[in-house]
Amino acid sequence: MSTSTRLRLGPLPKTESVKLTFTCPSDLKAELDRYAALHAQTYGEATDALTLIPHMLAAFMARDRGFRKHPVGDRRKTTRSSPSGPTQTAT
Numbered sequence: 001m002s003t004s005t006r007l008r009l010g011p012l013p014k015t016e017s018v019k020l021t022f023t024c025p026s027d028l029k030a031e032l033d034r035y036a037a038l039h040a041q042t043y044g045e046a047t048d049a050l051t052l053i054p055h056m057l058a059a060f061m062a063r064d065r066g067f068r069k070h071p072v073g074d075r076r077k078t079t080r081s082s083p084s085g086p087t088q089t090a091t
Contacts (some may be wrong), residue, residue: 032049
């Protein structure tokens with residue numbers, strides 16, 4: 001592990017996973033790959049962007065004060081797009 005470089009995203013914990021697919025711009029994918037390469041170099045453990053993304057999102061959400069202000073129950077409530085429109089439920 002290199003001690004000269006510290007990344008905001010530290011070594012990765014082992015966790016249970018659920019598969020999720022998303023689309024991103026090619027320039028973001030290139031930046032994610034670059035970050036993954038630097039992360040692997042810094043911590044001496046091979047990793048890729050797909051492995052890092054969930055940890056990056058979790059770190060982002062943990063630091064989002066607006067998101068943290070709302071109790072957990074509020075995040076799971078059903079919301080309506082209009083009085084007679086379809087509903088969405090966070091899962």
